Amino acid sequence: MAERDSSDDEEATIASDLVVTKYKTASDIANSTLATLIKECIPGASVRSLCQRGDALILADTGKVFKKDKEMKKGISFPTCLSINQCLCCFSPLASDPDVILAEGDMVKIELGTHIDGFISQTAHTLVVGASKENKVTGRKADALLACHLAAEAAHRLLKPGGSDEAVAETVQKIAEAFECKPIEGTQSFQMTRNEVCGEKTIVLNRGEAAGAARKAVDKCEFAMNEVYSIDIAVSTGDGKPRPTDTRTTVHRRTDEQYNLKMKASRIFFSEVDKKFGNMPFSLSAFEDERKARMGVVECVKHGLLEPYHVLYDRENEFCAHFRFTLLLTSHGVDRVTRNFFDPETVVSDHSIEDAELKALLATSTSVKSQKKKKKKAVAEAAASQ
Template sequence: MCDGGGREGAGDGAGICWQHGPGRSAGAKGEEEGAARGWGLPWCRARSQAAPATPNATTLLSPSHARAPLPALLPVLSLARAALPAGSGSPRRGRAARIAGSCSPRGRGLGFPACPARSPRSCSARAFSLALPGVSSARRRRRRRRRSRGGGGGGGGGVGGGAAAAGAGAAPTMSGEEEAAELTIAEDLVVTKYKMGGDIANRVLRAVVEEANSGASVLCLCEKGDAMIMEETGKIFKKEKEMKKGIAFPTSISVNNCVCHFSPLKSDQDYILKDGDLVKIDLGVHVDGFIANVAHSFVIDASKDNPVSGRKADVIKAAHLCAEAALRLVKPGNQNTQVTEAWNKIAHSFHCTPIEGMLSHQLKQHVIDGEKTIIQNPTDQQKKDHEKAEFEVHEVYAVDVLVSSGEGKAKDAGQRTTIYKRDPSKQYGLKMKTSRAFFSEVERRFDTMPFTLRAFEDEKKARMGVVECAKHELLQPFNVLYEKEGEFVAQFKFTVLLMPNGPMRITSGPFEPELYKSEFEVQDGELKALLQSSASRKTQKKKKKKASKNAENATTGETAEENEAGD
């Protein structure tokens, strides 16, 4: 008989174990040893003289089965299981079906009868792993990761080191169960978090606007905005240690023909504001991943005694009225194309043009660029490609309006990009140590929220690390875009919750219409009526105590309710 070590046993009796089955001779040993090892099973050294008449599971498996695909083996395993005596147990379930102690009663958990050799000295079948033949555990793990990502882009393999998982780390994706449990504004606590974030965003925006005077540094204003967001979000939900909150979009200040995303580093050339500059301030706040974005445009040193006129006034009035029209059109039952058409008509009334191809996104928890979008001034190809969508109750949108006094074509002029966002659908094994350390910090601190390189302590290493990450699309850049020199661009952005009783705007800037005098006005009768209609929500009686109770850990519970009638 086989002794599991390649030697023939001393006894001539019928030995048995779950690998060999009853009465296996040394002649059959080599073939069955290969079959057993093909399954990753240890070679049993049991040499019992007494063999039960009951066949065991592996006696039904021929050597040809050892390399067969697992689906092909299922009928054979079912037959083997049926041949087992009653009460022998049912197979354990698990990712790799790891079973310990096949020669003990625990071994019966797989459905095999226990080997008669119970002595530790006489049996080496201590533990085994039922695995696919010829497939390494590393490859199986990679396959499981790809399946868990829904077949997303394959990773380039792991790179040694803890931060190497930067490229191969599991991306935050949602299964069907997680999608079913997605948190929406149907829950009062979620609405409270949105409104708390909106309140902070509004206060920070107003503070930055007050500081934005002639002679002010854009870099200093951006730093002030980001610092204030972190300070204010740190005051709420203090007891929720695991809750993430903070910057949803870094403070960016774009002036005159600069369209968006200008947020300089200390090593970049700063811009000093001066009288007459058209300034756009854009920022975002999140509380537990629920995002509140806001943007506002104004002219430095404008006042009632010194109102703005000309093309600056035209573009600001056009952008503001586009935002007001969107507030009335983004409601359940309407289409995103209706908003696009209204924007084009209003902008053209002021001889202006919406920035081509810019998108307003649906917001979800931890997602700043949701699936449903509203496109501005699309090209013919973009009209074909852009998906039409209907607004639904309990959705949230960041409505972003950008209007130009020129042709409306924004281009990258070569300004350094400083704002990025993690793309969870991309995977890559980073090669450089600096890149891995940088990317690891990005995932730890910002997750999928946009961030600025200015937020890193070592700016030089951040500038180095971001290169490889961006090259392999692990990070999405928010490029600094420009309209033609001499033109002006205005921006207004607000966050709106589509509640059952009407849209609730939770963010807005301190706009003063009397400061801007344009010779143009909206000519379309339907749009005029739309803009003159009320944007306030219908009054609805409902209990708000539940939200207050669930948000008892927030230190500014009353503040969260102040924006309920924010329109």
């Protein structure tokens, strides 16, 4: 038997500078899209329109890069969702669904993702509509925002080769408690590999009843060099138990299950999912005929071909904050390639972190060593593909 060429593995990981460039190109587009949506989250804005706007921007911008490779797949790795106040995640209404109009003071979670050649970047940000340095966020909204932001910052510092998922989960729990908040049960962060948003290694926050009932058991893990992670931090002022409601589920992802679909509409729909999205999460709004998509998805979900991303809520009058970012565990440091848009000068809480160890952790630098020569070479290779 011929020996396996180790360069085959390198070409699909961030050991390759070209792969890093693809991750960073995808992240630049995610950052740009998120920055645009943040500016457009104003009183009177339509949530449906903002979701459509985010997806359109991602498709347009990913279509402008690596144009010489006609076979390369690019686009959305997570559809744009905007979830308000006690709604935690995955709200992306269809044309036939009731719209939501943003109002002053609404707490908005924006999630989206991109990919270039299957190399994925995902991000999420929480903002309060109308907040500024002159009109600061206070009260329980501020508690949730600061707890989630600082927990995300701590997770960034703990995600390094040799670190463990347990350390991340325990630290997030401590920071949430300092602000009298709770991590959302079952929130999962995943290792990502090429074309796969849910890799083998997983970090679970708050392994409570929701995590046990709704999620499969997850093994403990240790982080290693050349891995990529989508880090999801979600915090609530309530009990931290996510609840589905009658809000329509519009986001799904293909699984590895096999089943011979009986309905023609389901087969046509699933074939389009496979062709356009592969294993990437998608929204039913991406299909030209919404009615046929809504028909086809039912049998696919029933038989496990598609995993639904349910729209989840905490109790009414509670507030949820959510931050997500993409980390590359490179040889020259842990590189957070999606941007942090949080402005601490717009938020004031009555709580703070007093624990000395947590303070020391948060004071740790996250700077990445310069790799100018290698970066220039990778950029030149990427430019040749444009």
